[in-house]
Amino acid sequence: MSTEKETSDNQDNGSDPSRISDIFNGSMNVRSIALSGLFILAVMYTLYFARAIFIPVAFALLLNLLLAPAVGALKRIHVPREVGAGIVLAVLIAFISATVYFFYQPASDWVDKAPQDFRQVEKKLRVLKEPVEKVSEATKSVEKITNVENEQEDKSVEVKQPGLMNVLLYQTWEFVFGLATMLILLYFLLASGDLFLRKVINILPKLHNKKQAVEIARHVERVISTYLYTIVAINFCLGGLIGGSMYLLGMPNPFLWGVLAGLLNFILYLGPTVGITIVALVASITFDSFYQILLPPLAYFIINGLEGNFITPMILGRRLLLNPVVIFLALLFWGWIWGIPGALIAVPIVVIFKIICDNVESLSAIGEFLGK
Helix, strand or coil: CHHHHHHHHHHHCCCCHHHHHHHHHHHHHHHHHHHHHHHHHHHHHHHHHCHHHHHHHHHHHHHHHHHHHHHHHHHHCCCCHHHHHHHHHHHHHHHHHHHHHHHHHHHHHHHHHHHHHHHHHHHHCHHHHHHHHHHHHHHHHHHHHHCCCCCCCCCCCCCCCCCHHHHHHHHHHHHHHHHHHHHHHHHHHHHHCCHHHHHHHHHCCCHHHHHHHHHHHHHHHHHHHHHHHHHHHHHHHHHHHHHHHHHHCCCCCHHHHHHHHHHHCCCCCHHHHHHHHHHHHHHHHHCCCHHHHHHHHHHHHHHHHHHHHHHHHHHHCHHHCECHHHHHHHHHHHHHHHHHHHHHHHHHHHHHHHHHHHHCHHHHHHHHHHEC
16 A cells, blocks of 8 residues: 555655656656757858868769769770760860850950840830839929928948959959869769769678668669769750740740750749849840740740650659659759759759669658659
8 A cells, every 4th residue: 555655655756767757768868869950050150161172072973873884984994984984074164165165255245235124125015114114203302391300410331342343353362263163072972983882881790781782782872873974965955946946936045044054954933033034034035026026935935845744754754753842842952052053953962862762661651752
């Protein structure tokens, strides 16, 4: 009886050992969640402040997955891997240089004519601006009538901004450093081949784990390479079609808009929207007829819609399609962290992560969540 009484007293006083254990475990869970949150914040701030290093590394890793099969093909015809990596890298540099060469002149001409073109747009939009200006003038008149207090002089503090030359020098240096870092790292990745995979396999203790790691790594590398090749080919064809349609519709610099469309299509949803807006703006500058202004952005919209809703799903299959919410969040996150370069590689990063999750059993639930 005394034991039962002591037990009931302990329970009444809240000193039940099981309850104490639950409270302790709960505090540990809260602490682990807090530590995890701090770790995530630390990683985010590290990615943000060290973006000058991480952006070239990310592009080098993606290009390595894209170009590694070419180096492997050269090796199969008895070209040493180091020489093959140099050949592939030289072809890549030549392709980028040629694209920039053909892209620079139309872009420079368009930028030079931009002030005059924007004045033309302003004249065409004057009909829409007049009612807004009248409302604004009426609002200012009401404010003057109702303002009975004495006006006080505003004291403004001028914050000295860095000079244009300093900004240009910093951005140029950062771009050159990033480009050089990416190319050097890409060469070493292509020349080393599967060195890192062999190192990981050597670390694993059991033969079964070694075989499983090799199978997963080979499958993931094959699927990712196929995806990247397919997306690059699709965007290249898309840019060609849009550039050709702009040429047929009489748009100036059709090559410029084709290249821009191909690059922007790497940024799902947001990229095509930006491209259509730019084309509509240029069409409004170039043409006077409403139908002529409407046709270029309409052609862009139709071609991009066919590609996004029919061609790409048919080629890649539903397995590699992503949840639109996940895509939007990825664009927001990587765009905030790394700007335009982050937005360009946001979708490939998510696709690669999904492929890895689909091939690792413990991460299959995450892969299912990321899918469409």
